[in-house]
Amino acid sequence: MHISPLAKLGKNVRVGDQTVIYDNVVIGDDSVIANNCVIGEPTSSYYERDNYQNEPTFIGSNALIRSHTIVYAGCVIGNGISTGHRVTLRENTTIGNHCKIGTNSDLQGFLELGDYCQLHSNVHLCQFSKLGNYVFIYPNTVFANDTHPPTEFVKGPTIGDFTQIGVQSSLIGDITIGEHCLIAARSMVVKSFDDFSLLIGTPAARKTDVRELKDEHEKPLYPWKNRFSRGMPWMND
């Protein structure tokens, strides 16, 4: 365990074995940083410049950062974050409050998540992605920048609040997906769609309004906030 004298840890922060916390990291009260993590990892400029200074890195209170996770310098993370193992958050990743980031997920930096987002295992978000609030993404989904690679200029997908993105999907390019959408498993989305869209296919097309989807008792499945509350702010309503 090595904690820089230039890092500031709140009350009751626990840090695991072999974890390294670099300069200018600030961690809120009651957070757990498990073993073998790197917090405030220097960007590659560290290897190039003699006068390198680490960008400030913030992790809020009540964090649970599981083992082998790497958080680069310049990340700003709200309260109540929970990560799986071996998560990578590259520089300038901004994450709101109460988000979950699953094992092996890889966020490429210069991107933004709102509050209460949940990324399951092995989700890859490209630079310049933007998620609203309550966006859930399931395993092995990839966000990518460009349809005619390689290019110098890149801009990633933007996703509206409450949208759900199924396993193994791909979202590619400078596209905007509305709120309350459901992107079916294994879809490839390459253009923008409005709120409440059910998207399916490669390339994905709008099949219907998600409010048409019913369970076996003919109750509407979406918006899902009416039927799912675990970990959500309306849980004890």
Place this chain on the structure above:
Amino acid sequence: MHISPLAKLGKNVRVGDQTVIYDNVVIGDDSVIANNCVIGEPTSSYYERDNYQNEPTFIGSNALIRSHTIVYAGCVIGNGISTGHRVTLRENTTIGNHCKIGTNSDLQGFLELGDYCQLHSNVHLCQFSKLGNYVFIYPNTVFANDTHPPTEFVKGPTIGDFTQIGVQSSLIGDITIGEHCLIAARSMVVKSFDDFSLLIGTPAARKTDVRELKDEHEKPLYPWKNRFSRGMPWMND
């Protein structure tokens, strides 16, 4: 290297640098736990309860657990297991004898594998999955629980003996796949199928009986146990 005094290691067990073995872990004779592993990782209750006690964790004899692998408390693993690097086995993963689990694979716990299963790299199995014996799964395949996410109640796929699942496939929901099936690469399976099915597509459909598939000499390719024996119990027959 840190080994809890409450762990029990068999004869000739080797443990690598920086590996941690927690309370109530039992490891059989002649096993190798390479460097930077965590065996008996406490579940998240550890961070919540003062009187937390680690569930017992069992790894059989002749194991080869490669570096950076994490095995949670409550896993029960048979003899002769071999893992790649950075495997994650969450709590209550039950694995039979002579299984192989590839690099970066992520087993979410509360699931069961029979004997002689082989998971290649980066396979993701959801909670409540169940594999029979001799099930082989190729890279980047994902098992998922639910077709209308998010939900509280989830149940995963069940796979019969000898079934082969090609790369990048998705198996979703409470489905049962029979024995001796071949799921082609990049298939999405969302309903149950009988023994000997060749499944292809998104969503996958049954194309034929696998016993119809022949090699260039008109010999049947399946059941594969008649032509493949490396590492199998009939190897030296």
Place this chain on the structure above:
Amino acid sequence: MHISPLAKLGKNVRVGDQTVIYDNVVIGDDSVIANNCVIGEPTSSYYERDNYQNEPTFIGSNALIRSHTIVYAGCVIGNGISTGHRVTLRENTTIGNHCKIGTNSDLQGFLELGDYCQLHSNVHLCQFSKLGNYVFIYPNTVFANDTHPPTEFVKGPTIGDFTQIGVQSSLIGDITIGEHCLIAARSMVVKSFDDFSLLIGTPAARKTDVRELKDEHEKPLYPWKNRFSRGMPWMND
């Protein structure tokens, strides 16, 4: 940090905390091996033979090997390599000069990359794959050996110079893809194709000559070397 007395490090090589460098590793001048790496990882024969000797492992000058990367004994890597985090290079991986290998990528060994290749995050290359020069592969693409698994005999894909392979693609079997091809995202390629092919679909078919693809100003997008130079040898031409 542990460096074998049988390893040879060039001038100004920096090695991070908890990194292990095994016997018979040679590293060129001005290279950085970050923390928690394993360089010259012994193959599984190490656990089986008393007289095991590590194969020589070479990494050229100006390398940047990021943390938690594992390079097996018997790898031969040119100058200017850069890796992400947690990369796995199995035994007998041969890599030319100025290549980049992204976070979580998994190269299974007995395979070859030319110069200036760029593999993005989580690319899986099977044994006996072969990439030419300037081949770029985007996240979560998988190379696999066999269409009728399992088999004992396997041979992987061969890819020509300048070919680009989109996200989440699968390339399967003993196939040869020509130079200057573009494989669209989420394609499954199971047969060989000529130079300049645009390949799309599952299974992938040739849609057109990539030289027909134009940008919004009617300028040709391919060959891409006329419009992209970052990190390429013609960068300052």
